[in-house]
Each structure stands twice: as C-alpha cells, then as structure tokens.
Amino acid sequence: MKRFLIPIVAFASGLIAVSLILAFSAGNPGVAIQSFFTRPFSSWWYIGNTLNMAGLLILAATGSSLALRGGTFNLGGEAQIYASALVTAIVLSGPAGPAGEAALGHGALPTLAIFATALAAAAFTGALLAFIPGILKAGIYCSELLSSFLLSAAIVPVVDYLIAGPFRDRTGNLIATEAIGKAFRLSPLLRPSVFNVSFFIAIGLAILAAIILKKTREGYRFTVSGTAPNFALFAGFPVGSVTVTSMTLSGLFHGLTGFFAITGTWYMCHQSLSAGMGWSALAVALIARSNLIAVIPAAILYAWLDTASDMAFLSSNSGFDSTSIVQAIILLVVSARFLPLRRAPK
C-alpha cells in the first residue's frame, strides 16, 4: 500500500490545485468544477481524445522511465517530441504530400516506404537529441540533467522558427506545416475522436520494454547499472554504454511520440505542438516510479486530469491553461522519496 501513497498524494494535490485555481478564477466555480468531473466522460469525443493523449503519454513516459531505469534523467523530452514531429510532418508532406503528388504523379512513391522512412527519421531525430547528452555524460561526465535540458531549450526556438518560416504552409492562417497526405493518417477508431491504433502500440511497447528489462540478461545489466553503478562496474558491466543506451532509447521513444502525434492526432506540425508533453511524461514516469507497467495507468489518469482541467477552464471561459501548474505540483510531490508522516527518529 505504501508505494501507492506518493502517486495518490500526487494526483490528489493536482486535483486540489486545479479546483483551487477554478474556484478563484472561474465566473461560476460550481459549473466549472462540475464540468471537470463530468465532461471528460460525456461523449466519445472526449473519451477517445483523452485515451489518445494517454497513448502519446505512455510512449513518452516509457522513454522517460527507460532513462530513469538506466540511471539517467532525460529532461529534453520537449524538443525530442517537437523536433521529431516536425521531421515527420516534413517527410510526409514533402514528396508524399499533395504538392509532391502533383509533381511526381499520384502514387509515384509507395506509401508504406514513405511511412516507414518518416517513422525511422522521427525515431532517429529523438534518439539523436538524447544521444548527445548521453555520450557527453559517459565521455566527459557532463551532467545529462543540464545538457539534455539546455539542448532542448535551444532546439525548441529553432523548430518554432522552421515552422513559422521555411516550412510554413502559406495557404492557411495557422502557423503550421503543410498537412500530411491522407494515406498516412492513422484512421480514427472511435469517431469523432482521433483515438487510433497508436494507443495500443504504446501499451504494447511499454509491456515489451518491461519484459525485456525483466527477463533478459541485457535488461538485467541495464537496470543494475542504473540502480547500483558502482556494483555494476565491479561486476564488469558496461555502465558507460548503459548510460548512452538509456538516453538514446529514451529519446527514441520521445521521437515515436512525435511521429504518432502527427500521423494519429494533428496531421500537421503546428507551433508549440509538444505543449509540455515532455514534462508531463517525466511526471508520469516519476509517478509510476519508473515501473514500465505502472506507466500505463498513470498516463491514463494523468491524461484524464489534463483533459478534465482543460474542459473546466473552457467552460469557465477563463481560457487559461493550468497544465504547467499541475505539472509543477505533481513533479514536486512525486520527487519526494518519502512522506514525513511520522517524525523520523533523530
């Protein structure tokens, strides 16, 4: 029971924070709080979209957890998701998009090959952005906490610029890339929501990763190097390469998140698409205590909390996004190693 305490307290504090903000800012707090609890379940549109968001979070949080299990912190999730989403949108709308089809002729390039290329490119982009901090840590002991964050903070404005400048779709008012070709869109399973197969892929990958960590020799070395690096060094395990692998894998999962965000949810890369998803993923991973199976329910709950607060703020007309406050409070609580319920003996 004890291990559930911190996650429960974390979610409860998130709920309390949202309720307090609503009570102080909404014109009619009663209505806002009611819509907080009822609206997310009021239609398939909300349920589907919440689950879809949960799917993306499961992928990204699996990435964050893999970093934690390998003894590293990946704080560059934002840029890893954002940059790979842009790469996906570029690949799927360039030669494969409407303009390309007009030039090359319909079906000039096989759909599946392009789709696979985009997937590989997105995964590579995410992985590369995390590999750099990983290799810096293994090679010159440069803290990956700082380097992954700083690299991400530097990349985000560049992606912003690319979306608003060279890759902007000039035909629309939205600051976004051109939409991807229809053939590349994952078809919605729960209309009218965008819920799609990526939710199940995410769960499958999280379970697969959990099994690999638990049942294989490599997985064992990975977790031991992460939790007890000195012991692992003594045992002759390759701790340095585990550092690099855990960061790279973490980035790869964030890259996949960016890929599915485009192919399954938004179909184009708009500015600030990641919108805090990297931080949410870290919060989910910490709530789940980096247990890859626990990531699944934690992400679903977190996505519900996020959608519910969005709904409540929309209904209150305050047009405010509470995401970062909720993230802050949940991160704060889950970072606690224990709760001081009883005073520790001196």
Added chain:
Amino acid sequence: MNQLIPAILTMAAPLLFATLGALVSEYAGVLAVFMDGAITLAAFACIAVTAVTGSPLAGFFAAIGATVFLLYLIARFNEATGANPFITGLSVNLLANGLTSWLSSVLFGTRGVIALPSRVTLTAFPRGTAAIAAFAVTLVLAFVLKFTRFGLNLRITGTDPDVLASRGIPASRYRILSWCIAAFFAACAGTELALSLGAWVPNISAGRGWTALAAVYLGYKNPFLCMIAVFLFAAAEYSTNVIQGTGYLPATAVLGIPYILALLAFILIPVLKKRKI
C-alpha cells in the same frame, strides 16, 4: 565605445545577481535550478505590486518576500521528504510559468504584457544603481564566502556535510539558507529586469537563470571569475541583440542562443579541466 561598455555593464547586472545566487546554492551542493523561474516570479511580483501601490520600492520588497518565501517552503520540503532538489527546482520553473500566466489573467485581465502606468516614475532606482549594487554585492559575497565562519560552513555543506554534522551543525540548515539567498538574488535580478523595462512580459528572464548556472561553472565557482564570465555572457547578449537588429538571424531562433552558450560552457569546462591536470 562610450556607449558600449555602460550598455554591457547594465545588461550584466541582472545576470550577475542571478549568478551570485546560483554560486551560493552550488557551494551548498544544491544547485539553484529554479533560478530562471524565480526571476520570472520576482519580476511579476515586483510589477504587480508596483502597479498597485505606485512604489517601485514596495515592488522590490514584494519580489523578495514572495520569492524567498516560496523557495524557503520548497527547500524545507526537500529536507523533510528527501526530494531530489533538481526536480523540485525544475517544478519551480514550471510553476512560475503557470502561476504568472494565471495571476496576470485573474488580476490584470491579460496574459501578455503588464506595463507600469507612466505616472510611476522610477526615481527609486536611478539608472546604473543595479550595476553598481551588483558589483558591490559581489565584493561582499566574495569576502563572506572566503573569510567568515558562515562562508566556511556553507562551502563545507556542499563538499563534506558529514563534517558539519559531526560538529553539531545541521547541513540542512545551510542548504535551506542557500536557497533563500539564491531566491533573494533572483528577486534582485527579476526586479532589475522588470523595472528597467517598466513592464512585465512573459518569459522575461529569457534563459538568464540558466546562463547564470553556466557562469558559475565557467567561473570555476570563484566570485570574481564568475563576474568575468557574466561579462562575457553580457557581451554575447549585446552582440546577439545587434545581430537580431540586422535581421540576418531569425528572431525566434535567437531565443535559443543563451541555452546554447550555457550548454557549450558546461561541455567545455570538464574538457578544459582535464587538460589542466
């Protein structure tokens, strides 16, 4: 040239404050990752209170009060629960973004710029005060860290907390105190940024909190070397402003430059240190 050096010195002032705060926390072994968020919060508190009371001095004290109180609570939380100070520091950054956005919409009905009314003249802080104050404080801090018992204890907190404990001094007290001092300096930086602009804008710190952390490492944790590092960063900031003005570089992409500079500092320092050995 006559304008260049005063311009760089003025730009250096908030960064120098932030760097001193980060330095104190680094000595205590709990790097102030929250610096960027704390600057944003302080700037908001300063402008909000100045706008209401009409007194920049009241704004300054409000900024100090709000920032130090928040970081004191979080530092106490860290000690009480064994929380990772890096993660709680990051959560302050997220909180600062959300909280300022929410408060500005609730209190001022806007989520963008909050400008001070023109009747609020900024006579409380004449131009150049902040720069002079920052340099004076650097001298004082260097002295305190090097020659006082407090400074010695603070430095031991980061390297050998057990030694302190064996002498009956709880290291946690110094860790908490170091965050309060860092928050105080963040408030100085935030106030200077906000009052010199006469307004609060979202993301007012513009990565300065992170540059400050880099300056601490670039200055080998020595107050005077840190000051030189701050000048380097301020000169870099000045030149990026000039470059931005020419339009050769896209304005949005330039926002990433402080982070790249900080990252380069973090990468280069271990490499340079190895060479020295």
